[in-house]
Amino acid sequence: MATYSSRKGVWGQKENRQQETPAEKKRKLVGSAAAGLKVRSHRAALSVVNLRVDGTPGRPMEAGTPSKGGTAAAVGDGSCTDAESVDALLNLKMAGKTKFDFKGKSEQMMDYIKKLRACIRAFQELDTNHVRENLEQSKQIEVERQRHLQAETEMKAQHHLLDTNNAELKSLISRLEQELIKEKAAKQVLLLAEAKHTETIRAREKERAALKEQMDKLQSELDSSGKQVSSLQDINKRLQEYNTSLQQYNSKLQADASNAAEANSRIQKEKAAIMENLSTLRGTTNTLNVQLAAAKASIQEKVQQHKEAVEDSARLRLELQRFSEDRDQLSNQISALAAENEMYKECTGKSVAEIKLISSKAVALEESYSSANEHIRALRQQLDIVQRKLEAAEFQLELRRGECESTTMKYEEMVERLNEAEQKVKEGELLRKKLHNTILELKGNIRVFCRVRPLMVEEEDGNETAIVQYPSSTELQGRAIELLQPTAGGGKHSFTFDKVFGPEVKQGGVFEEISQLVQSALDGYKVCIFAYGQTGSGKTHTMLGNPDVPDEGGVIPRSLEQVFESSQTLISQGWKFSMQASMLEIYNETIRDLLVKGPVNGDTKQMYVVKHDANGNTTVSDLTLVEVTTWKEVSSLLHRASQSRSTGKTCMNEQSSRSHCVFTLRISGVNEDTEQAVHGVLNLIDLAGSERLSRSGATGDRLKETQAINKSLASLGDVIMAIANKDPHVPFRNSKLTYLLQPCLGGDSKTLMFVNISPDTKSLNESLCSLRFAAKVNACEIGIPHRQTALGIRPSS
Numbered sequence: 001m002a003t004y005s006s007r008k009g010v011w012g013q014k015e016n017r018q019q020e021t022p023a024e025k026k027r028k029l030v031g032s033a034a035a036g037l038k039v040r041s042h043r044a045a046l047s048v049v050n051l052r053v054d055g056t057p058g059r060p061m062e063a064g065t066p067s068k069g070g071t072a073a074a075v076g077d078g079s080c081t082d083a084e085s086v087d088a089l090l091n092l093k094m095a096g097k098t099k100f101d102f103k104g105k106s107e108q109m110m111d112y113i114k115k116l117r118a119c120i121r122a123f124q125e126l127d128t129n130h131v132r133e134n135l136e137q138s139k140q141i142e143v144e145r146q147r148h149l150q151a152e153t154e155m156k157a158q159h160h161l162l163d164t165n166n167a168e169l170k171s172l173i174s175r176l177e178q179e180l181i182k183e184k185a186a187k188q189v190l191l192l193a194e195a196k197h198t199e200t201i202r203a204r205e206k207e208r209a210a211l212k213e214q215m216d217k218l219q220s221e222l223d224s225s226g227k228q229v230s231s232l233q234d235i236n237k238r239l240q241e242y243n244t245s246l247q248q249y250n251s252k253l254q255a256d257a258s259n260a261a262e263a264n265s266r267i268q269k270e271k272a273a274i275m276e277n278l279s280t281l282r283g284t285t286n287t288l289n290v291q292l293a294a295a296k297a298s299i300q301e302k303v304q305q306h307k308e309a310v311e312d313s314a315r316l317r318l319e320l321q322r323f324s325e326d327r328d329q330l331s332n333q334i335s336a337l338a339a340e341n342e343m344y345k346e347c348t349g350k351s352v353a354e355i356k357l358i359s360s361k362a363v364a365l366e367e368s369y370s371s372a373n374e375h376i377r378a379l380r381q382q383l384d385i386v387q388r389k390l391e392a393a394e395f396q397l398e399l400r401r402g403e404c405e406s407t408t409m410k411y412e413e414m415v416e417r418l419n420e421a422e423q424k425v426k427e428g429e430l431l432r433k434k435l436h437n438t439i440l441e442l443k444g445n446i447r448v449f450c451r452v453r454p455l456m457v458e459e460e461d462g463n464e465t466a467i468v469q470y471p472s473s474t475e476l477q478g479r480a481i482e483l484l485q486p487t488a489g490g491g492k493h494s495f496t497f498d499k500v501f502g503p504e505v506k507q508g509g510v511f512e513e514i515s516q517l518v519q520s521a522l523d524g525y526k527v528c529i530f531a532y533g534q535t536g537s538g539k540t541h542t543m544l545g546n547p548d549v550p551d552e553g554g555v556i557p558r559s560l561e562q563v564f565e566s567s568q569t570l571i572s573q574g575w576k577f578s579m580q581a582s583m584l585e586i587y588n589e590t591i592r593d594l595l596v597k598g599p600v601n602g603d604t605k606q607m608y609v610v611k612h613d614a615n616g617n618t619t620v621s622d623l624t625l626v627e628v629t630t631w632k633e634v635s636s637l638l639h640r641a642s643q644s645r646s647t648g649k650t651c652m653n654e655q656s657s658r659s660h661c662v663f664t665l666r667i668s669g670v671n672e673d674t675e676q677a678v679h680g681v682l683n684l685i686d687l688a689g690s691e692r693l694s695r696s697g698a699t700g701d702r703l704k705e706t707q708a709i710n711k712s713l714a715s716l717g718d719v720i721m722a723i724a725n726k727d728p729h730v731p732f733r734n735s736k737l738t739y740l741l742q743p744c745l746g747g748d749s750k751t752l753m754f755v756n757i758s759p760d761t762k763s764l765n766e767s768l769c770s771l772r773f774a775a776k777v778n779a780c781e782i783g784i785p786h787r788q789t790a791l792g793i794r795p796s797s
C-alpha cells in the first residue's frame with residue numbers, strides 16, 4: 001500500500017500537473033502574481049530604456065559599448081536611455097565656441113530642448129504605458145484576489161471537512177479502542193472459560209478413572225458375591241440335609257433312646273459348625289451391607305456429578321452461544337468498519353495514514369475476530385469432547401446402575417437366603433435344644449450350667465495368670481471349663497457341663513439357653529432353677545440381676561416376663577392362666593416370708609411348715625401367695641422382698657445374701673376349648689454363698705449365719721451324693737433347704753443348677769469345690785419329669 005501510495009504520489013503529481021483544475025490554476029496565478037508584477041515592471045523599464053527620443057523603439061545598447069562622447073553621445077542620437085542618460089541630459093551645460101556664441105548656444109539649446117521634448121514624450125509614453133500597465137495589473141490583482149478568496153473559501157471548506165473527518169476518525173478510534181478493550185475482556189473471559197473447561201476435562205478424566213476403579217471393584221465384589229452365593233447354596237443344601245438328618249435323628253431317637261447320647265454329640269458338632277457358618281454369614285452380611293451402602297453412596301455421587309456435568313455442558317453451550325453472538329456482532333462491526341473505510345477512502349482519498357491506522361485496526365479486529373473464531377471452534381471441539389465424555393460417563397453410569405441393581409438384587413437374594421438359612425439354623429437349634437431336653441428328660445439328669453463372672457477391678461491385681469480356661473475344640477466349645485493350678489507342676493482340672501458361660505456372656509445370652517425350660521412351666525412341668533457357688537461368685541447377679549435396668553435383669557425377671565408374655569399369646573388358643581407368686585428365705589434354718597406385709601416375721605412366731613403331697617406339689621403353710629397377672633406386679637413384689645432379705649457385708653461381698661431365697665410361681669392354666677388343665681411350678685432359687693470360715697473372717701451373728709449356710713449346703717451335698725450313689729435313703733430332711741427342694745432333686749421336676757465361679761486366683765479352691773459339687777449334681781439321675789395335666793379338670797376357684 002505504501003509503495004503504491006508513494007508511486008501513486010509521484011505519478012499523481014504528474015497527472016495533477018497535466019490536468020490542473022481551474023481552481024488550482026487560479027491558486028497558482030495568485031501565488032505567481034507578485035513575481036509577475038516584478039517581471040512586467042522590469043520589462044517596462046527595459047522598454048523605457050530602449051525608447052528613442054523620437055518615440056521609436058530604440059535598439060538596446062550593447063553591453064560594454066562605450067557611449068560616443070559619454071553623455072553627449074547618448075544625448076546626441078536624441079534618445080533618453082536610462083536614468084543616467086536623463087541625469088546626463090539634465091546636467092548638460094550649453095557651451096558656445098565663445099562666451100558670446102549665443103547662436104551656437106541657442107542651437108545647442110534647441111537641440112537640447114528637442115532632446116528634452118523627446119525625453120518628455122518618451123517619459124509621457126512610458127507613463128501612459130505605465131498607467132495602462134498599472135490598470136492592467138490592478139485588474140489582474142483583483143482577479144487574482146478574487147481567485148485567492150475563492151481558494152481560501154475552498155481551503156476553509158476543505159479544512160472544515162478535514163476537521164469533521166478528523167473528529168469522526170477520532171470518535172471511530174475511541175470506538176475501536178473501546179471495542180478493542182471489549183475484545184480483550186472477551187478474550188480474557190474466553191481464556192478463563194478455556195482454563196475452567198480444561199479443569200472440567202481433567203475432573204471428568206479423574207471421574208472416569210474413579211468410575212473404572214469402582215467398576216473393577218464392583219466386578220471383584222460381584223465375583224466374591226457369586227462365590228458367597230454358591231457357598232450359601234452349599235450351606236443351604238447342608239442345612240437341608242442337616243434338617244432331614246435331624247428329622248431322621250428325631251425318629252431314630254424315639255425308637256432308640258440309647259443312641260441319643262451319641263447323636264447329641266454329633267448334633268453339638270454340627271451346631272458348632274452351623275454357628276461358625278452363621279457368624280461367617282453374619283460377617284458377610286455386614287460387609288455386604290457396608291458395600292451396598294458404599295455403592296449406593298457412590299451412585300448418588302455419580303448422579304450428582306452427572307447433574308453437574310449436564311449443568312456445565314448447558315453453561316458451556318450458553319457461553320458458546322454468547323461467543324457466537326459476539327462473533328456475529330464483531331463481524332457486523334468489521335463489515336461496518338470496512339464499509340466506513342471504503343467510504344473514507346472514497347471521500348478523502350488522502351488520509352493514508354488514517355486509513356493505514358484504520359486498516360491496521362481492521363486487520364487487528366479481523367485477527368481478533370479470527371482468533372475468537374478459532375477459540376469458538378476450539379471451544380466447540382472441547383464441548384464435543386465433553387459431550388462425548390458425558391455420554392460415555394452416562395453410559396458407564398447406566399452400566400454401573402444396572403450392575404449395582406443386579407448386585408443389589410443378588411445381595412437381597414443372598415440376604416433372603418441368609419435369613420432363611422439363619423431361620424433354619426434357629427429352627428435347627430431349637431430342635432436341637434428340644435432334642436437335648438428330651439435326652440436329658442429321658443436320662444432324668446439335673447442339668448448344670450456353669451457361669452464364670454468377670455474379674456473385679458480389685459481382683460485384677462495379682463491375677464496375672466488366668467486360672468480359668470475354656471477348651472475351644474468343636475466338641476467341647478461352650479461346654480467345658482478348665483481350672484489351672486498356678487503352682488509349678490500344678491496340673492489342671494477339667495469339667496464338662498451342659499453349658500459353660502464365660503465372663504463375656506451377658507444376662508440375655510444366659511437366659512436364651514434356659515427360656516425353653518422356663519416355657520415348660522407353662523406346659524405343666526415343675527421347673528426348678530437354682531444358683532450355687534461361693535459368696536461373691538455372681539449367684540444373685542445371675543438369678544435376679546438388676547431388674548430395673550433392661551439389659552441387667554437376671555433369670556427371675558426375664559422368666560416372669562416370658563411367662564406373662566407367652567400366657568397372653570396362648571389366650572388366642574383358648575388358654576387362660578392364673579398365677580400366684582410367693583417368696584421366702586431360709587435364714588439360719590428358719591423360713592421367713594418375704595412378701596408378708598409389715599415387718600418380716602416380726603413378733604409373730606409363724607412356723608411356715610413345708611409339706612409335699614402325693615403329686616409332688618410343695619406347699620408352705622401360712623406363706624403369702626400373691627395373685628399376679630403382669631410383670632409390673634411381680635416387679636413391685638421383688639422390690640418388697642429385696643428390702644426384707646437378709647443381707648450383710650462380708651469380707652468377700654459388699655452385699656452378701658445371708659440366706660437362701662426361693663421365688664415360686666404357681667401356674668394354673670385351663671383351655672376351655674380342649675377342656676385341658678395344666679399345673680406348673682417355677683422355682684427360682686438364689687442360694688446363700690458357700691464360704692470358708694477362715695476366709696470369711698465372720699464372728700458373732702455373721703459366724704452363726706455362715707455356719708447355718710454351710711450346714712445347709714453340706715446337707716445339699718449329702719443329698720446329691722446319696723442320689724448320685726443311688727442310696728436307698730436320701731437325707732432330704734436334714735435341712736430346710738433340702739426338704740424344700742426334695743421334689744426338684746428327687747424326681748418329677750425339670751431341674752437346672754447354675755454353678756457360679758469367681759475367676760480370681762484366691763478363689764481357686766472354692767471354685768474347684770463348687771465345680772466338683774456341680775459335676776456330682778450333673779451326674780445325678782433324678783427321674784423323668786412329668787407334666788401335670790388333666791382332662792375335664794377345672795382349677796379350683
Ligand SMILES: Nc1ncnc2c1ncn2[C@@H]1O[C@H](COP(=O)(O)OP(=O)(O)OP(=O)(O)O)[C@@H](O)[C@H]1O
Nearest residue numbers: 453454535536537538539540541653656657688689
Ligand atoms: N456375670 C457378671 N457380670 C458382671 N458382674 C457380675 C457378674 N457376676 C457377678 N457380678 C458382680 O459381682 C458382685 C458379686 O455378685 P453377687 O452379689 O451376685 O454374688 P453372690 O454369689 O450372690 O454373692 P453372695 O453369695 O455373697 O450373695 C456383684 O457386684 C455383681 O454385680
